[in-house]
Amino acid sequence: MPLDAAEKREIRPSTCPHDCPSACALDVELNHDGRIGRVRGAKENDYTDGVICEKVARYGERVHHPDRLKQPLRRVGEKGLGISAFQPISWDDALDEVAEGFVRAQQTYGSESVWPYNYAGTMGLVQRDGIERLRFSMKASRQHSTICIALSDAGWKAGCGAKRGVDAREIAKSDLIVVWGGNPVSTQINVMNLITRARKDHGAKLVVVDPYRTGTAAQADMHLMVKPGTDDALAAAVIHQILKEGMADRDYLAAYSDWGPDLEAKYEACTPSWASGITGVPEEQIIAFARLYGATKKSYIRVGYGFSRSRNGAVSVHSVVCLPTVTGAWQYEGGGALYGQTMVYPLDHTLIQGLDVLDRSTRILDQSRFGPVLEGDKRDLGEGPPVTALFIQNTNPMAVCPDGGSVARGMARSDLFVSVHEQFMTETAAMADIVIPAPTSMEYDDLYIATGHTYLQATRKVIEPLGESRSNHDVICALAKRLGLRHRGFEMTAWEIIDETLRMSGLGDADSLAEGRWRDCALPYETMHFLDGFATPDKRFHFKPDWSRIGPAHENLPRGPGHFDNTDNADEEHPFRLVTAPARAFLNTSFTETPGSLSREKKPRVKIHPAAAGRLSVKDDDLLRLGNKRADVVVAVEIFDGLQEDVLVVEGIWPNTAFVEGRGINHLVSADPAPPNGGAVFHDTAVWARPV
Numbered sequence: 001m002p003l004d005a006a007e008k009r010e011i012r013p014s015t016c017p018h019d020c021p022s023a024c025a026l027d028v029e030l031n032h033d034g035r036i037g038r039v040r041g042a043k044e045n046d047y048t049d050g051v052i053c054e055k056v057a058r059y060g061e062r063v064h065h066p067d068r069l070k071q072p073l074r075r076v077g078e079k080g081l082g083i084s085a086f087q088p089i090s091w092d093d094a095l096d097e098v099a100e101g102f103v104r105a106q107q108t109y110g111s112e113s114v115w116p117y118n119y120a121g122t123m124g125l126v127q128r129d130g131i132e133r134l135r136f137s138m139k140a141s142r143q144h145s146t147i148c149i150a151l152s153d154a155g156w157k158a159g160c161g162a163k164r165g166v167d168a169r170e171i172a173k174s175d176l177i178v179v180w181g182g183n184p185v186s187t188q189i190n191v192m193n194l195i196t197r198a199r200k201d202h203g204a205k206l207v208v209v210d211p212y213r214t215g216t217a218a219q220a221d222m223h224l225m226v227k228p229g230t231d232d233a234l235a236a237a238v239i240h241q242i243l244k245e246g247m248a249d250r251d252y253l254a255a256y257s258d259w260g261p262d263l264e265a266k267y268e269a270c271t272p273s274w275a276s277g278i279t280g281v282p283e284e285q286i287i288a289f290a291r292l293y294g295a296t297k298k299s300y301i302r303v304g305y306g307f308s309r310s311r312n313g314a315v316s317v318h319s320v321v322c323l324p325t326v327t328g329a330w331q332y333e334g335g336g337a338l339y340g341q342t343m344v345y346p347l348d349h350t351l352i353q354g355l356d357v358l359d360r361s362t363r364i365l366d367q368s369r370f371g372p373v374l375e376g377d378k379r380d381l382g383e384g385p386p387v388t389a390l391f392i393q394n395t396n397p398m399a400v401c402p403d404g405g406s407v408a409r410g411m412a413r414s415d416l417f418v419s420v421h422e423q424f425m426t427e428t429a430a431m432a433d434i435v436i437p438a439p440t441s442m443e444y445d446d447l448y449i450a451t452g453h454t455y456l457q458a459t460r461k462v463i464e465p466l467g468e469s470r471s472n473h474d475v476i477c478a479l480a481k482r483l484g485l486r487h488r489g490f491e492m493t494a495w496e497i498i499d500e501t502l503r504m505s506g507l508g509d510a511d512s513l514a515e516g517r518w519r520d521c522a523l524p525y526e527t528m529h530f531l532d533g534f535a536t537p538d539k540r541f542h543f544k545p546d547w548s549r550i551g552p553a554h555e556n557l558p559r560g561p562g563h564f565d566n567t568d569n570a571d572e573e574h575p576f577r578l579v580t581a582p583a584r585a586f587l588n589t590s591f592t593e594t595p596g597s598l599s600r601e602k603k604p605r606v607k608i609h610p611a612a613a614g615r616l617s618v619k620d621d622d623l624l625r626l627g628n629k630r631a632d633v634v635v636a637v638e639i640f641d642g643l644q645e646d647v648l649v650v651e652g653i654w655p656n657t658a659f660v661e662g663r664g665i666n667h668l669v670s671a672d673p674a675p676p677n678g679g680a681v682f683h684d685t686a687v688w689a690r691p692v
Contacts, residue, residue: 005368010029011027011029014025015446017448018123019121019123019587019588020587021451022191022452023123023457025042026040026042026046026052028442035063035064036463039060046169047168048190061594062591064444067593068424068466069467071467072434072437073088073435075432075434086227095605098434101433102140104388104389106138106430108388112384112385112388113141114138114141114387114389115140115391117367117397119148119367120148120394121394125447125449125501126447126469127394127444129349129352129475130353130476130497132354133291133476133480134354136359137357137485137487140362144365144678145367146673147261147368148677148680151308151310151314152317152339153340154550154679155316155319156317158542158546158550159325160239160321161536161539161542162534162535163339164528164535166336168302168338169337170334173334174300174334175205176205176300179207179208179209179210179302180306180320180553181303181307181308181320183210183214183215183217183304183306186582187313187582191302204507205222206222206224207224207289208224208637211228211644212640213643217642222289225281225294226281228683229307230275230685232316232318233275234279235322238272238323239290239326240268240269242327245329256534262560263544264563284352284662293327294327297327298333301320301321301323301336301337302337303312303317306683307320309684310567311568311681311684312569313684315557315558319561320337321390323337324336331381342449344528345454346521354489357487365380369671369673371407373410389417390419391551392420393421393472396427397491400666400679401671402682403666403671404631404656404666405630420432421437421475438470439466439469443461444472454523471494477490477491517657550677552677554676568686574688575689576646577685579647579648581649586601592654605636606624607638607640607651610647612689622636622691623637626687626688627687627688629656632663633661633668634661668687669685
């Protein structure tokens with residue numbers, strides 16, 4: 001292994017596993033004592049380019065945190081108390097009890113009463129998705145994973161057909177970059193690195209569309225501060241102005257889209273004045289942005305996730321993706337748009353997920369409706385059995401899921417058996433009957449794709465697992481053995497699965513990929529820019545999407561521009577709209593326990609406009625109670641002029657216990673599924689606010 005010249009420390013390769021589009025290539029220092037030292041971005045990777053976020057740079061804090069779980073535990077005390085309610089047990093006893101919990105549920109209600117529940121605590125394919133092989137083999141309830149990308153996927157695919165777009169590395173060649181609904185300063189630093197290069201090298205302009213002045217918006221040449229849930233109106237008005245001033249690429253529209261006179265007429269009604277009344281963005285600013293965007297051929301829209309997390313999120317994403325089609329920006333290097341690149345990777349997922357044993361008649365439960373499912377809501381369960389056994393990996397639903405009150409009530413059921421595989425005693429783990437210790441990504445082998453770039457990466461563990469922790473793959477295989485399940489994936493090591501998956505996909509072997517560190521899976525330029533046609537049945541971009549192709553709840557979705565007004569609008573009783581945005585030093589609920597992140601974030605705060613604070617007679621650090629029909633939450637005030645007067649922002653998914661009364665911000669968020677295919681509506685919440 002190479003040595004760091006200054007420190008004489010061993011440097012080992014790895015990949016960041018966290019739920020971020022960047023999947024950064026990492027160079028990890030291994031100290032003489034075997035502990036993780038400094039973590040750097042791999043300079044040789046032209047996307048990571050030596051740059052990583054500050055929280056991963058301090059990853060040793062997380063790996064070697066004194067509160068890491070290092071042995072299996074059985075709860076002997078009250079649910080929710082934490083570590084004091086547990087006693088250590090052996091691995092054999094822990095796995096036996098988990099298997100017995102599943103068998104009891106199956107014998108009473110059938111296999112669908114067991115719900116393996118997971119998400120993106122790691123983005124590695126083997127360690128994240130191997131739970132599907134367990135689920136399918138035992139015919140347990142399947143999962144519709146809606147909590148993050150269901151709405152943004154729907155909106156992008158409605159227009160473009162496939163989840164891929166213009167290579168992010170082309171941002172460096174763009175003349176105008178529009179960050180719409182994202183904050184890369186905090187959540188995707190590599191994009192900001194590319195933007196900085198474009199600005200420095202050839203004076204590119206940066207425009208940010210976001211409901212508040214984020215760290216990225218503060219650096220922008222123009223910030224369009226929209227009201228939450230009104231992005232579709234803004235996009236339509238920009239296109240109206242581009243059409244009005246003759247800046248549309250008519251030849252491109254005719255060759256590559258379903259454009260027609262009916263669309264022309266509909267956009268004619270979407271004036272900047274109309275949009276200003278909906279979005280709160282001044283009319284003159286909408287016109288200025290439209291002129292800038294319409295006049296700049298090499299314009300690149302980095303489509304974020306934030307504005308999709310609304311009841312009209314899919315429509316809003318689709319509306320934004322119409323912009324580069326109107327101007328023909330897709331044609332130019334450094335022009336077009338990107339949301340995600342998942343579909344550039346030609347991977348066969350059969351072995352990892354056990355797709356060869358999938359029974360499609362098994363019911364599917366909505367991940368975002370975790371609370372209502374556990375409370376027995378008939379809209380989710382129908383005439384099917386209740387969920388009486390959970391196995392939770394890679395997620396922390398007690399803090400993450402919408403309608404936190406429902407989640408807490410459901411998890412408190414005395415008849416519910418809960419097993420949790422975790423690195424720390426999270427609030428979810430504290431509700432479990434059995435907790436088993438999980439390693440970090442530095443302690444297992446895995447295979448990684450990304451949504452923000454096109455590199456495929458396979459990495460071996462950097463250190464041995466701490467304590468008695470065992471990887472997701474090893475735990476799933478051990479449970480399968482106890483349950484008598486048969487699939488050859490349960491008999492293989494993680495590295496063997498990676499190797500065979502790559503070979504089956506025509507991508508070589510695992511050792512070669514690991515030795516080379518990454519493989520670029522970018523498609524030809526013409527395909528990434530959709531110049532050989534969009535990935536729709538007719539090869540055209542669809543301004544008038546067939547929403548029935550995207551999801552079942554499509555009846556009321558619009559086919560054309562405007563504002564889809566199905567959001568939780570402010571009213572006299574609930575005069576504020578709440579945005580629950582990411583915090584810079586956290587990643588969902590990861591890093592909420594590390595000293596560096598806690599010292600930066602300090603405590604939950606609600607950003608409120610000075611005028612609104614004045615009306616409520618509150619000042620910095622006073623307590624404000626936010627509420628709606630679901631719950632009320634008490635949080636400290638931060639006076640902030642970078643938002644509209646009727647908008648509130650709380651950054652970070654803090655533990656419930658970080659809030660004054662023990663109820664976290666997601667208690668206020670609805671678990672209603674958004675059309676057309678479900679999706680959590682974290683930024684679509686109307687609330688009242690009162691001083692404490």
